Amino acid sequence: MTVPADCLRCGVCCFSTLDTYVRVTGDDWTRLGAEAERVAHFIGHRAFMRMQDGHCAALQVRRCTDGAPELFCTIYDRRPQTCRDLARGSPECEGELLRKAGGIVT
Numbered sequence: 838m839t840v841p842a843d844c845l846r847c848g849v850c851c852f853s854t855l856d857t858y859v860r861v862t863g864d865d866w867t868r869l870g871a872e873a874e875r876v877a878h879f880i881g882h883r884a885f886m887r888m889q890d891g892h893c894a895a896l897q898v899r900r901c902t903d904g905a906p907e908l909f910c911t912i913y914d915r916r917p918q919t920c921r922d923l924a925r926g927s928p929e930c931e932g933e934l935l936r937k938a939g940g941i942v943t
């Protein structure tokens with residue numbers, strides 16, 4: 838398995854069918870600021886990123902000049918700590934790629 842050289846050409850770790858995929862802590866919610874209600878919500882007493890169409894609601898796809906899809910986080914500077922901790926090439930990243938091969942939007 839090869840780890841992509843650029844997360845923008847991957848986005849695999851932003852995909853899930855679980856509503857409770859990305860936990861949003863109190864600090865995360867504060868960091869999200871005005872974006873919080875758009876991209877996150879409460880399920881019971883805990884907050885999570887909203888999920889839609891099988892991926893995090895903050896993920897968007899755009900076409901590069903070469904026509905290839907680029908998957909980018911619309912709240913990158915404010916993303917939850919869980920996302921900050923998942924470094925490209927880490928065991929967690931490799932686990933995501935192994936589990937979800939084929940989840941990339943093409």
Ligand code: SF4
Pocket residue numbers: 840841843844845847848849850851923924925926930931933934
């Ligand atoms: S951290 Fe890994 S799984 Fe996530 S977008 Fe980057 S290369 Fe893909």
Ligand code: SF4
Pocket residue numbers: 850851859886893894895896909910911912913916917920
């Ligand atoms: S907040 Fe950004 S980095 Fe985290 S799962 Fe959503 S789109 Fe991906």
